[in-house]
Amino acid sequence: MGQFGEPGAGTSRRIYDMLRAQMADGTLPAGARLPSTRALAADLAVSRTTVTAVYEQLAAEGFVLTSAGRAARVASPPVAPAVTGAPRSSVRAPVLSDFGRRVAGIATPPLPLPAPGGIHFLYGAVAAREFPAQLWRRAWQAELLRQEDSLYYVPPEGDAALRRALQTYLRRARGLVCDAERILIVSGAQQGIDLCARLLLDPGDAFAFEDPGYLIARHSFEAAGGRLVPVPVDDSGLDTRCLPADGARLVYVTPSHQFPLGGVLPVGRRLGLLQWAQAHEAWVIEDDYDGEFRYGQRPIDALQSIDSSGRVIYIGTFSKALSPHLRLGYLVLPDALVNAFRQAKRLSDRHAPVLEQRVLASLIESGSYERHVRRMRREYERRRAALLDAIAASLPADARVAGTAAGLHVVLWLPSLRPDDEPALVAAAHEAGIGVYPVSPLFASARRAASARVAGLMLGYASLTVEEIRQGIATLGRVVEAFES
Incomplete structure (x- = not known):
């Protein structure tokens, strides 16, 4: 057989794979004697102990038969070929549940990830360099020491401490009326949305949804079997006059900063929405994904703060204030739903990561979290101003910007271009090293408001420096100019 190699961590595996391959190709057929451990060790220039261990492994797996005083033999019937790659399924199509088939049928646009060297206006990204690393590290180490034997x-x-801290914080910062028992900590706002879909919708149930709106939330409700009823959005958010007259099981809204167009739902529409929900016994899912970041005035109180009939489910997140990597969010539930959501959470993943919850509780209780939010609000306002100035200087005069009063992104409308132009425009921008993202995929229906019948781009600015924003918009301006000519 010749020199096989020097003994080492991988030697046993290589001998094992060699013997398995010889069994598979017939070199060592069923019933054939294997060389003695002494002979094979000498032939391969390895220790006899190494070969003995390989034979013992083959025997334990049923590929080789051994007995005291007799040579090892290849087992009969012949062994299956050694697997060298991913197994191929003999089933033509996977057998999935109805839910599985609905999920498999969802066409999800690829996650926009920046290429090295480009300037990407990612929506949902935050300022990585502004993460309060030292505060987090100190709180983490302190909580780690406190755990002792409570694993x-x-x-x-x-965690009870985080729910108590959130109760106080949400009342002060978002106007929410709740107690700690109604707060459920989830693994990111998306899990909260998914729980709502699974617990509140049966296949065929109608759900009302902002159009345009948050695509992954819509997919969650559709995966649960819900029947979409798109409700148009204007400059003031969800047009409550268009809510389905025959009702729906739930309605999903982003009232503090409509995603993606940025409208703020006025109090008249808020009251109308709550009256509609009460009349139709529907649930209102309020996604407050970036409500803490409003510029020039105090953040608007949550819709839940004026809900007197217990119809609103409030979803909050730490992704925008701290980091989406944390995967921590929370629900504030009506009393009637608390038990069902707790049990569903337990069955889903038992509970969210504990140490991170306690670190957050510590930061909220100390006031560090709110100070960080205020600091980030000032910083993001500075970046927003740079974006608006750059758009005014570099984009066509008829370009319009929506959603500037709050949040971490804006929508740029380009009246000289049509929605069908968006893919080519986005591709041209990417070719120039600028990451921008089209608005059209967020519409559920072909019917669009007159103001939205033009090409639109989403521009997230939170993760970019002021200089990157200026450079990126200047380059985008040149791309648009070339595209229009």
Whole structure:
């Protein structure tokens, strides 16, 4: 057989793979004797102990038969060929549940990830360099020492200290009326949306949804079997006059900063929405994804703060204030839903990560979290101003910007171009090293408001420096100019 190699961590595996391959190709057929451990060790220039270990492994797996005083033989019937790659399924199509088939049928646009060297106006990204690393590290180390021997599961609703801290914070910062027992800590706002879909919708149930709106949320409700009823959006958010007259099981809204167009739902529409929900016994899912970031005035109180009939489910997140990597969010639930959501959370993943919850509780209780939010609000306002100035200087005079009063992104409308132009415009921008993202995929229906019958781009600015914003918009301006000519 010749020199095989020097003994080492991978030697046993190589001998094992060699013998398996010889069994598979017939070099060592069923019943054939294997060389003695002494002979094979000498032939391969390895230790006899190494070969003995390989034979023992083959025998334990049933490929080789051994007995005291007799030579090892290849087992009969012949062994299957050694697997060298991913197994191929003999089933033509996977057998999935109805839910599985709906999920598999969802066409999701690829996650926009920046290429090295480009300037990407990613929406949903935050300022990585502004993460409060030292505060987090100190709180993390302190909580790690406090754990001692308490490494056990926590209740599915989450760590009690974080829920108490959130109760106080949400009342002060967002106007929410709740107690800690109604707060459920989830693994990011998306899990909260998914729980709502699974617990509140049966296949065929109608759900009302902002159009345009948050695509992954819509997919969650559709995966649960819900029947989409798109409700148009204007400059003031969801047009409550267009809510379905025959009702729906739930309605999903982003009232503090409509995603993606940025409208703020006025109080008249808020009251109308709550009256509609009460009349139709529907649930209102309020996604407050970036409500803490409003510029020039105090953040608007949440819709839940004026809900007197217990119809609103409030979804909050730490992704925009801290980092989406944390995967921590929370629900504020009506009393009637608390038990069902707790049990669903327990079955889903038992509970959210405990140490991170306690670190957050510590930061909120100390006031560090709110100071960080205020600092980031000032910083993001500075970046927003740079974006608006750059757009005014570099984009065509008829370009319009929506959603500037709050949040971490804007929508740029280009009246000289049509929605069908968006893919080519986005591709041209990417070719120039600028990442921008089309608005059209967020519409559920072909019917668009007159103001939205032009090409639109989403521009996230939170993760970019002022200089990157200026350079990126200047380059985008040249791309648009070339595209229009």
